[in-house]
Amino acid sequence: MNLFAKLMRRSETAVFLIVVAIMIVIGAINPAFWQADNLFNLLRANVVIGIMALSVLIVMVSGGIDVSFPAFAAAAMYLTVLAMNAYGYEGVVLPFIGATLIGLICGLANAFFIHTFRMIPLIVTLGSASVVRGLLLGLVGTSIVNIDRMPPALIAFGRSSLDVGGAKLSVMVFVYLGLAVLVGLLLTRTMTGRSIFAYGDDAESAKRVGFNTRRTVYVAYGLAGALAGFAGLLHASMIWLANPRDFVGYELDVIAAVVLGGASIFGGRGSVLGTLLGVFLLVLIKNSLIIMRIDNTWQGVVIGCVIVIATALTAWRDRKTLA
């Protein structure tokens, strides 16, 4: 098979071509689209959804599904911001470590139930999401931390940007891409990463070959939680606001992006590159809907259709390779 044919068979190529096509169309309608400012804004909008998508990608490759990450992100973000305010902490490194750890612990709890009781990931993560949100709102509080009370260090961090030809490119984009590279290396170059694929293919076989599948499950969900926690605090630092009710409805967007990127909901398939493209495509669609002044409620319809169509296409592809 020559390189071109090989390239055309990859779902990443298809997503990439769709992205390019949409960009050309939007650019033709409104040439301002191609301005560096706009493109950089678009990239900035990828960051939080993108990191969450990486988290969902890991779980999906393992053959599971995670709908608890928005709740974990909200909890990690809100608790960390409250703690920073309570202690008047000035740095950002420790808070981000803290948020990541909160997410990690929540993720490990998911893994515990999924592995120990062989429970269905959807049910476990639905449950844990509800519990975490409930505890957060019930025990911790419901009031929004507004910009006036947000830790200045966090705001400064979220604002940091590079000057590229007069336009400002958020440093957060590099944080996102750095994480993507790390997750990519983990999935493709480490035994742990390959064990996640193997587990997603066939858990029983993975065990027989000698993988420690318990570890695989804990790593997959733990890491997913950690990424969600990190993304949560990053979100707050980028919008200068910490709302414990934030991220509601993110499940749909993020899972849509991951599926768009070619990951299979049956496990074993998916790539970081595909996920990055899927996220970009999703954000692009949402952005153009806003530019076209399409109502918020209708955006939901569009995203829902995108999920169903993308899932149908991947299912069709998977069936074809099976036959």
Place this chain on the structure above:
Amino acid sequence: MAEPLIELRGVTKRFPGMKALDGVDFAIAPAEILCLAGENGSGKSTLIKIVSGVYDFDEGTLLIDGMPVAGLSPRAAIAAGIQVIYQDFSLFPSLTVAENLAMGRLLSEGRRFIAPAECRRLGTEALARLDVNIDLGARVGELSTADRQIVAIARALMSQTRLLIMDEPTTALTGREVDRLFALVREIRAKGIAVLFVSHKMREMLEISDRICVFRNGQKVEEGPTADFTEARITRAMTGQDLGHERYAWAGDASAEPRLRVQGLSVGELVRDVSLELRAGEIVGLSGLLGSGRTELALALFGMEPDYRGTILLDGKPLALASVPEAVEAGIAYVPEDRLSEGLFMSQSIARNVVASAIDRATRGPFLSDDAVTALAERTVTDMRIATTDVEKQVGKLSGGNQQRVIIGRWLLTGPRVLILNGPTVGVDVGSKAEIHRRIRELAVKDGLAVLMISDDVPELLHNCNRILLMHRGAIVDDLDPRDLQEDDIHTRLKTLR
């Protein structure tokens, strides 16, 4: 016999309420191909699991190289050079061939990272050892079953393997692929590796093995050099009784209107201009290599290929088979190749499975009547001699043979006039197989059912059919009378069809 590689002495394994193995002596020597024969539940799988360290046993001794070993674990068994290739191969479809091959080695070395170059090197070595050529960069999910099996074998031989256990390795292979597998197994033996082979197919056991061990009810009932065995002797040892071997003779009226007449049937490029006739009471065999179009032909007759061209007549009346309900309504029943994924609802009861195709026969008004369901199910259980005392038992808990009887019994409830069986006894043990054959013949003779039996199992066709059709590249190329034929004639004929 040379010094045994692994030996069991008086090994007994108990499960609650039964003895899976009962005082079994067993040994296998280096460079020996040993076949385990036995029906489902005879103790074969238990023996494999004990030898590979999965099960512990209750009494007796296990010796490796003449040294007693206590509490063999799967890991220790692998370290001792014992490798098992399970029926599902335990490969990872989304990983590449190279990764699948290298994974075991990398794991045992406790690696944390994998380098593609190293995977490729290990993979190349592993395939070179078997002298086969498979694209190392391809995902295993894209390979054919036969190639997957080769990858599984190559992987099993990567470590210092001394005993290779293969559990029904030929089930999913075509005739030519089986030949290739056997050539490979002989090469493996030439390297001094022992091969323990489990198969349901007598012919294969006789062809490949040096020695045969027959198990029945947890005991080893016969053992000896393969040269001493015949199919009849193995069957007798496995079942404890002689099974009838007279061939099926059809005594119908050849001039009568055929039950099913197919004229110029084509399905895309897969079935080309096929014409055939099936008379009441006939059992017609249909064979051919995988991809010959035989399954597509059957699916067209069952309304699953609505785009077919040509005419199908049942008792002289033309049918338009655009969907399964139409085919069922017309009186055509189809028992699919893969009963697990296409035929049965594994987690449901026997009763529910039985009535699934004939729900209208078990209703009272708009509702399903439990009594009617139970009555129909109990009748089917008796008719088909399904081994159960409870029609509420989950189908998934029955043996393969009994599952097959459930699915055949289900179709009989629809009152079929034509029964199409695709691989009716794949993965079914000898006793059950004989029972299924008996029932099919009875249906043909007593009820005048016309049966089309698709099978790779040549003895099965010779034994049960009054005509055998061979398909190749979508066309029927031969219409044979089994009375004039021996097994080898058909195998030779099939081999010329490439």
